[in-house]
Amino acid sequence: MNARASHTILAAAAILVLVLIGVQAVDPVLYAAKNISTAAHVDPATIQKRSIGDAASLVPLMDDLLGQTGTLALTIKLKDYESAERDLARYNELSRRFDRLVVTLDVSGTNIGEFQQNNRQNQDALTALLNDTRQFDALQRLEIEVRGDDEQHMTVVYEGEALRQKMRESFSAYAKREAATVRIAEHYDINATPYQESVDHFAEVADAANGWQEEINGNGTGPAQSPLVIAVTPVEGSYGDVLLIGGVHAGGRPGTPIDIYVDSRLAATAALDDDRAYVHPYQVGRILAGPHLAYATAGTIYSNVAAFEVLPQNTSITLALAEVNGTTVACTGNLTTDDARPVTQAPVLIRVDGDTLVAAETDGNGTYRKDIPLPAGEHALRAEFHAAGYPLNASESPTEIATLRGEGLSPFPFAAAIAAAAGTGWYLRRRRPEENTPAAEPEATPPPEAARPAPQVSIAGLPPREAATVLFCALRARLNLPKTKTPRDCARIAPAYAVFFERYERIRYAGETPSEEELMDMERIALGGDADRA
Amino acid sequence: MQIEREAWAVLLILLLAAAVAYAHVTTTTEEYSRYNTGWNGTSALPAEEVRDLRNLDTAATLLILAPDRPFTAEEVGYLRTFLDAGGRVVIADEQGAANSLLADLGSTMRVRPGNLSSLERDRADPGIFAARVVGNTSLFAGVGTVLVNRPAAVTGGEPLLETAALTWEDADGDGRISGDEVFGTAVTCAAEGNLTVLGDESLFINAMLAENPQFIENIQPVQVDRIHSGTGTANPIVNTRLWIQETPPAAAAVAALAILPVAWHFGRKRDD
Numbered sequence: 001m002n003a004r005a006s007h008t009i010l011a012a013a014a015i016l017v018l019v020l021i022g023v024q025a026v027d028p029v030l031y032a033a034k035n036i037s038t039a040a041h042v043d044p045a046t047i048q049k050r051s052i053g054d055a056a057s058l059v060p061l062m063d064d065l066l067g068q069t070g071t072l073a074l075t076i077k078l079k080d081y082e083s084a085e086r087d088l089a090r091y092n093e094l095s096r097r098f099d100r101l102v103v104t105l106d107v108s109g110t111n112i113g114e115f116q117q118n119n120r121q122n123q124d125a126l127t128a129l130l131n132d133t134r135q136f137d138a139l140q141r142l143e144i145e146v147r148g149d150d151e152q153h154m155t156v157v158y159e160g161e162a163l164r165q166k167m168r169e170s171f172s173a174y175a176k177r178e179a180a181t182v183r184i185a186e187h188y189d190i191n192a193t194p195y196q197e198s199v200d201h202f203a204e205v206a207d208a209a210n211g212w213q214e215e216i217n218g219n220g221t222g223p224a225q226s227p228l229v230i231a232v233t234p235v236e237g238s239y240g241d242v243l244l245i246g247g248v249h250a251g252g253r254p255g256t257p258i259d260i261y262v263d264s265r266l267a268a269t270a271a272l273d274d275d276r277a278y279v280h281p282y283q284v285g286r287i288l289a290g291p292h293l294a295y296a297t298a299g300t301i302y303s304n305v306a307a308f309e310v311l312p313q314n315t316s317i318t319l320a321l322a323e324v325n326g327t328t329v330a331c332t333g334n335l336t337t338d339d340a341r342p343v344t345q346a347p348v349l350i351r352v353d354g355d356t357l358v359a360a361e362t363d364g365n366g367t368y369r370k371d372i373p374l375p376a377g378e379h380a381l382r383a384e385f386h387a388a389g390y391p392l393n394a395s396e397s398p399t400e401i402a403t404l405r406g407e408g409l410s411p412f413p414f415a416a417a418i419a420a421a422a423g424t425g426w427y428l429r430r431r432r433p434e435e436n437t438p439a440a441e442p443e444a445t446p447p448p449e450a451a452r453p454a455p456q457v458s459i460a461g462l463p464p465r466e467a468a469t470v471l472f473c474a475l476r477a478r479l480n481l482p483k484t485k486t487p488r489d490c491a492r493i494a495p496a497y498a499v500f501f502e503r504y505e506r507i508r509y510a511g512e513t514p515s516e517e518e519l520m521d522m523e524r525i526a527l528g529g530d531a532d533r534a
Numbered sequence: 535m536q537i538e539r540e541a542w543a544v545l546l547i548l549l550l551a552a553a554v555a556y557a558h559v560t561t562t563t564e565e566y567s568r569y570n571t572g573w574n575g576t577s578a579l580p581a582e583e584v585r586d587l588r589n590l591d592t593a594a595t596l597l598i599l600a601p602d603r604p605f606t607a608e609e610v611g612y613l614r615t616f617l618d619a620g621g622r623v624v625i626a627d628e629q630g631a632a633n634s635l636l637a638d639l640g641s642t643m644r645v646r647p648g649n650l651s652s653l654e655r656d657r658a659d660p661g662i663f664a665a666r667v668v669g670n671t672s673l674f675a676g677v678g679t680v681l682v683n684r685p686a687a688v689t690g691g692e693p694l695l696e697t698a699a700l701t702w703e704d705a706d707g708d709g710r711i712s713g714d715e716v717f718g719t720a721v722t723c724a725a726e727g728n729l730t731v732l733g734d735e736s737l738f739i740n741a742m743l744a745e746n747p748q749f750i751e752n753i754q755p756v757q758v759d760r761i762h763s764g765t766g767t768a769n770p771i772v773n774t775r776l777w778i779q780e781t782p783p784a785a786a787a788v789a790a791l792a793i794l795p796v797a798w799h800f801g802r803k804r805d806d
Binding site: 037189 | 649681
């Protein structure tokens with residue numbers, strides 16, 4: 001097989017292999033990790049592993065929460081306040097863990113989210129029950145002590161009446177959640193008995209308050225008609241609505257300060273006007289949905305108790321993305337109620353790629369903005385409002401996709417490339433005169449005419465190619481050429497000996513072997529017997 | 535000497551190219567195919583293929599994997615005979631294609647097509663999660679949990695595998711519980727006597743074999759129903775090769791085609 005044929009076959013084989021690879025390159029399904037999932041399954045080797053811990057503890061935590069309500073309500077009923085404080089602290093801790101899990105696992109839209117809402121309200125109700133029961137106990141003791149003092153007695157009785165009504169309302173709301181909570185518990189095979197018992201305990205505590213009030217009324221020591229009257233109009237409202245809490249104080253003088261309490265907490269202080277009337281515009285804000293109580297005091301005079309209800313409302317949240325730079329995306333949006341009222345100073349969570357949560361807050365217009373640094377690539381973002389403590393239902397925005405380019409290209413490779421190019425240019429420029437201007441060479445290298453005397457060399461017994469090398473070195477030394485010069489350099493510098501150097505170049509680099517005659521000719525030239533110089 | 539080296543190099547390249555070409559044309563990317571060596575094939579499943587349901591070996595489990603063809607009344611009769619003789623049948627189906635066969639066999643079990651997902655998982659994909667073994671059967675002897683891969687629910691029968699409470703049917707396929715989707719446990723494998731229905735065909739694909747080694751070992755020896763299972767291929771080259779292997783005259787003809795040139799070459803040399 002000659003060289004041409006073998007090269008042709010090699011080229012054909014190479015083309016064949018390239019074609020085979022090329023076909024796969026167009027559709028590399030078999031060998032690439034592109035196809036890693038189908039409708040029926042996903043390649044487990046390509047799916048990232050993670051800890052199972054969080055999700056597995058969700059249902060047991062629900063079980064613990066329901067169990068805790070039973071224990072807490074029982075200790076309140078037994079007036080074991082020390083134990084009740086401990087149980088409440090434990091209940092609050094469990095609730096916090098549960099809330100975090102619900103958000104982290106993104107299940108607020110499920111019946112677990114409903115359970116969470118109910119649990120929050122139960123948590124508030126049981127906390128209030130503990131405080132109210134304790135306060136009621138104190139009032140009962142005080143009522144006995146002040147029986148001789150009509151004014152103080154009246155104050156105690158009014159406070160007791162406010163508390164009693166509040167406990168009744170609170171119990172009514174607590175009992176209303178029972179059916180839904182038990183249904184969810186049964187769905188997850190959770191024992192709801194302790195929770196159902198807590199409803200019974202709550203009822204007993206509220207009944208006890210009723211009993212005491214009836215006892216006072218039966219004794220003729222109940223609240224008489226107060227000169228301070230309070231009313232709430234309208235008697236129900238939603239988030240952002242303004243309810244007017246006001247009334248008259250028949251025995252008061254214009255300018256007398258009237259303290260207005262909502263759920264036993266001071267909400268505002270109003271002054272009596274010339275008509276002995278007072279009014280406070282109460283805006284429904286961060287307060288739980290459900291019944292609430294209001295009463296007013298003017299010094300030691302207590303008003304009657306007025307009830308009002310806060311109605312729940314749906315919300316909607318938007319999310320818009322804008323790229324700030326290659327690594328940061330700006331998330332903006334609005335949180336509004338169903339009737340387009342902005343929800344202000346409310347916490348908003350932005351969920352990034354399903355699990356990372358970034359917190360933001362709405363301003364006075366219900367608008368939020370958060371700049372989030374992200375790695376390059378595609379990211380799914382969604383805004384969520386969890387409505388904790390608001391008379392509002394949770395909402396979430398549609399998922400938006402942000403595509404980030406990442407940081408710009410580093411300037412260092414470019415600088416390095418420019419430096420390398422400059423260095424190469426400098427090197428070539430420095431080398432070119434040496435190569436291209438042989439006329440200047442004689443200054444550095446003596447002309448061949450000024451050759452030294454022939455050196456003493458012997459090639460006897462050497463292999464032909466080594467002998468040629470010895471002769472080349474001898475001629476180069478005789479012509480006073482630097483040792484760094486290659487045969488081709490030498491041929492250019494000393495064109496008179498070009499034939500010698502070109503022949504040696506073929507011997508040296510093309511692997512040719514000189515014949516005896518050629519060696520003799522070369523020896524003659526190298527040693528100076530070169531009248532015709534090749 | 536140099537030319538000889540080049541000839542060897544050419545030969546080697548040609549052999550490599552031929553090997554690549556052969557590997558390429560005799561494999562496929564079809565789901566569940568025994569000729570798919572990729573992650574979603576079943577080439578690595580240690581199993582024998584059967585084409586005839588008449589004389590099945592009762593010592594081996596009959597696996598009907600991803601069925602895609604209906605069973606005739608005659609074939610249902612063979613299966614019933616096999617079951618009555620003590621043979622074990624495992625039907626792995628996610629699409630509900632086996633429901634008519636189950637009805638014909640008199641079983642109350644059904645596959646409810648769907649895509650179960652779970653929050654209680656140790657992988658990022660909600661479709662890959664562990665199901666608890668809740669039934670007592672040799673199929674899951676020594677197995678506590680089975681890693682399932684986008685399974686479907688099975689109704690009826692005695693439950694053998696059950697998911698955790700935070701599992702849902704991801705009807706919209708968005709990977710999260712939303713809309714009307716609700717959490718709840720689901721059965722992914724059930725049995726009635728020797729008949730077992732598994733709502734996850736994926737347990738037998740190459741990529742899943744290493745995830746449930748004990749289960750794969752327990753099910754051995756296995757014979758796969760090649761006629762009704764989705765383990766075949768539409769690749770004409772593979773099917774031609776199989777036809778040659780299974781048809782003695784064709785195999786003999788191919789052998790002759792291979793031997794004849796060699797014989798002719800040697801015969802010619804002797805004449806010289």
